[in-house]
Amino acid sequence: MRLKPEELAFFIECVKPMLEYEPVKQMGDFVQHGNTSCLRHSLAVAFYSYCLCRKLRIKCDEVSMIRGAMLHDFFLYDWHIPDPSRRWHGFSHPKTALANAEKHFSLCDKEREVIVRHMWPLTLRIPRCREALLVCLVDKVCSAAEVLEFCPGYRFYTSLPVAD
Numbered sequence: 001m002r003l004k005p006e007e008l009a010f011f012i013e014c015v016k017p018m019l020e021y022e023p024v025k026q027m028g029d030f031v032q033h034g035n036t037s038c039l040r041h042s043l044a045v046a047f048y049s050y051c052l053c054r055k056l057r058i059k060c061d062e063v064s065m066i067r068g069a070m071l072h073d074f075f076l077y078d079w080h081i082p083d084p085s086r087r088w089h090g091f092s093h094p095k096t097a098l099a100n101a102e103k104h105f106s107l108c109d110k111e112r113e114v115i116v117r118h119m120w121p122l123t124l125r126i127p128r129c130r131e132a133l134l135v136c137l138v139d140k141v142c143s144a145a146e147v148l149e150f151c152p153g154y155r156f157y158t159s160l161p162v163a164d
Contacts, residue, residue: 003051011050012162014066015043019162023104026076033146038073041142043160045069049138058130061110065131068114071101072135094119 003011018024019039027039036044046069053060074097098115101107107115113132117125118139127133 003054007050007054008161010062011047011066014063015046015070015162018067018070019043021104023076023100024070024074027074030076032073033143034149036146036149038075040160041146042070042073043162044142045072045135045139047160048142049134052138053134058134060130060134061108064108064110065114065134067105067107068111068131069135069138071097071105071107071111072115072118072139073097074100074115076100094123094125 024039027042028037030038032038032041046066049069050062050066052058053062053065073093075093094116098112101111101115105111110129110131113127113129114135117123117127117132118136120126120136127136
């Protein structure tokens with residue numbers, strides 16, 4: 001998806017401080033889906049949520065949506081390594097991500113909504129605002145695309161702004 005230069009600059013302005021923060025950088029050390037790190041996944045979800053919002057002209061709090069998307073998987077552990085305390089990762093990680101985000105950032109209500117409700121319908125916590133719904137839907141598309149990256153020749157997204 002293409003953004004106008006000023007839209008891209010706005011997106012970069014929103015994510016840059018988060019990407020420079022050490023605990024957020026640590027998300028790059030954990031695999032999310034396929035060969036994609038949690039950091040790259042979160043950046044993709046934030047970017048494509050913003051693109052979709054702009055292309056469909058959906059009125060929403062874009063800053064909260066982008067920040068919430070960047071923190072929606074801020075759980076900071078490798079969920080692929082078996083651990084009895086994280087046996088139900090799919091159900092529990094939104095709350096873990098929210099607790100971590102609240103420890104490191106000052107969040108508004110919409111950012112909390114985005115983080116804690118992004119796993120609907122698995123968690124039964126239905127998104128109650130546009131920002132959370134957009135991130136929830138884009139998260140599913142990005143997750144599926146990352147899993148399909150194992151297919152030879154398949155590429156959903158290859159370059160993202162401000163990504164390594």
